[in-house]
Amino acid sequence: MTVFANDQVSTLQTITVQASSPKDRAEKQYKVDSASSATKTNTTLKHTPQAVTVVSKAVLQDIQATRLSEALDVAGIGRANNFGGQGLTTFTSRGFTSGEYYRNGFPINRGYPNAPDSSTIERVEVLKGASSSLYGRGDPGGTFNVVSKTPQAEHKTVLGFNVDNEGLYRSTVDTTGALDDAGTLTYRLNLMGENGDTYRDNVDSKRWNIAPVLQWTPSDQTKVILEADFLRNQHPLDRGFTHYDGQQSYSFDASDYWWESGKDRNRLYNNNDMLQLRVEHELNDAWKLNVGAQYLNGNLHGYAVEANGVKAGSNGAVITRNYNWRNLDWIDKDVQASLVGEFNLWNVEHKLMTGIELEDYDYKSYIIRSTADFDLNINQPYSTQALPALVNVTTHDREQLQSKAIYVQDQIRFTDRFNTLIGLRFEHYDHDYTNLVNSTSWSTEHNAFMPRIGFTYDLTDQLSVYSNISKSFKPNSGADRNNQGFKPEEGISYEIGSKYSILDNKLSFDTALYYVKKKNVLTLDPLDSTKSVAAGEVTSKGLDLSLVGRLTPQWKIIGNYAYTDAAVSKDNTLVKGTRLANIPQNAFNLLSVYEFKSGKLNGLGLGLNQHYVGSRKGQTANSTYTMASYATTDFISYYDYSADIRFSFDIKNIFNKDYDESAFNRYVYPGEPRTAKIGVTYSF
Secondary structure, eight states: OEEEETTEEEEOOOOOOOOOOHHHHHHTOSOOSEESTTTSSOEEGGGOSSOEEEEOHHHHHHTTOOSHHHHHHHTTOEEOOOTTTTOOSOEEETTEEEOOOEETTEEOOOSSOOOOOGGGEEEEEEEESOOHHHHOSOOTTEEEEEEEOOOOSSOEEEEEEEEETTOEEEEEEEEEEESSTTSOEEEEEEEEEEEEEOSSTTOEEEEEEEEEEEEEEEETTEEEEEEEEEEEEEEOOOOOEEOOTTOOOOOOOTTOOOSOOBTTTBEEEEEEEEEEEEEEEESSSSEEEEEEEEEEEEEEEEEEEEEEEEOTTTTTOEEEEEEEEEEEEEEEEEEEEEEEEEEEETTEEEEEEEEEEEEEEEEEEEEEEEOSOOOEETTSTTOOOOOOOEEEEEEEEEEEEEEEEEEEEEEEEOSSSEEEEEEEEEEEEEEEEEETTTTEEEEEEEEEEEEEEEEEEESSSSEEEEEEEEEEEEOOOSBOTTSOBOOOEEEEEEEEEEEEEETTTTEEEEEEEEEEEEEEEEEEETTEEEEEEEEEEEEEEEEEEEEEEESSSSEEEEEEEEEEEEEEEEOSSSOTTOBOBTOOSEEEEEEEEEEOOSSTTTTEEEEEEEEEEOOEESSSSSSOOEEOOEEEEEEEEEEESSSSEEEEEEEESTTOOOOEEEEETTEEEEOOOSEEEEEEEEEO
16 A cells, blocks of 8 residues: 655555454364264353363364374373274373264274374364263273364365475375255265385384265254274284383383284285264254164284293393284174253253163184294394294184163253263173183173263353362173173272363363272182183372463464373282383373464464373383383474465474383383474365
């Protein structure tokens, strides 16, 4: 703009005005105000009597998440067994290790699948504490629900490409739109392909994913969603390093690899198919019916190399190994139906939900191993050896688990400030196991009652307090000395906390104190040391802190701190107070990103993702190894060149710290060294 005054010409600064829709603004937020996973109804987090952290679409985009575990790091979920780099087999929360998590409310981690790819995820809703009153079997420390991307009526396609300095290439396509003029039939298709090297020598990744979704909305009252996910993954069984008693000390490089390479030596093929059908129908203004079904079909097969122990007479320098081949198959079928309604009774508002769930899980496994010497000198880890014969069938079994459940939940609003949640789930399950190696089998059945009660009270419009008591259960695998199945694990979780909204509701600060106890944990049978009894007990108590939102319009943060005191409280062989594996007493994560909103740097985002994990025990044992504490810093940057183009450049572990990521028995998996990654997305 130019202004003429007194025969002089002055040029004023150009002002750029960018308009954005409420939907666009919401998609760029770290903080969300409501979620459905904790109650299976759309409930504000302020009035949810449970600690909940939502990893939003904006967070996933800013950190360039390619694995679900990266999203969970941000939410304070710890890492545990990744099954030799295959995927998210187990995780830790509030001192307990679990493998139970969900996708759109359905159990997804059955068998040994790869976790859902990040390209298909809209957000992740992390729940702390027991959630069995809604979801059934699980651990009392917590779980999470992955929410899939859904179709949109407006046509849009996003192309993505990433490459890192290790040579891993990844490309994605996310396209959505309407298939008819009325917009009643919409689609979404996510495609992903990945190939290349990793930071582990001789370990490459080959992975692809096809995830189509169709949505039919014949009326304002009815919505039908058909979603599929076909994921294929090839990856060696990479157990990392070993920590045996008497093993020679070893200053490892995170890239060193001990487990052979090649499709005939070490490569597992993991194939996962998922199909979900979800129907939502509003019966009237107050009542809604939800019906859904899920079908999972998975297979993992291939050759691998694993360790047996330290070779006698080698001064701890030689690890004995076995060569093996495995074939694991699983099928899981799940049907759910629920009725949700709102009504007023005696001037008290109720939101009532009642539902049923039926599940049928069938798992088969076969593993054959070598018995001849197949050793590894840890000082010469890359020497090639002839493959020994596969002669010893160590695993050949079948496990079947059928469950039937009915649940009810009532969210009661007594006053404008005081709310109560009461829930109860009854579940009956039949558990059958057949060992084809020694021709033995066992069957068991149990009934489980999982109550839950919670309260929230608004002290002010910005500050609420809550309390929650909930129970959990999880079937135990194996049989006792009488070849009978065990009682299930049972847990109870006590929690009190507060939720504080500050800076005009742009930032939330949540606190939680908890005590959790789990009983019927397997421990050695005092009458037969080769068998177990369900008589152990473990406890966990601690503090959770969470901070999510914006400090300024430009400054986004999501952070958490956890103090966890988790230990054995009762066992036949373990000393009381023995710390639980993979559980640090202190853990901290803070993602902080500053995004320039004007001037020459408009569209540039710069940030850091800081992790700290305290020391952890490698096993739950009287005497075991310790993984040292560590802190890593990730550099985050992106540049929105336009509304349609984003460039990103990240450096993980910028100070190149050596650390142990997690442990599984005597295996320790090394953390990722300094890794640079660039990416670009283009929308049209």
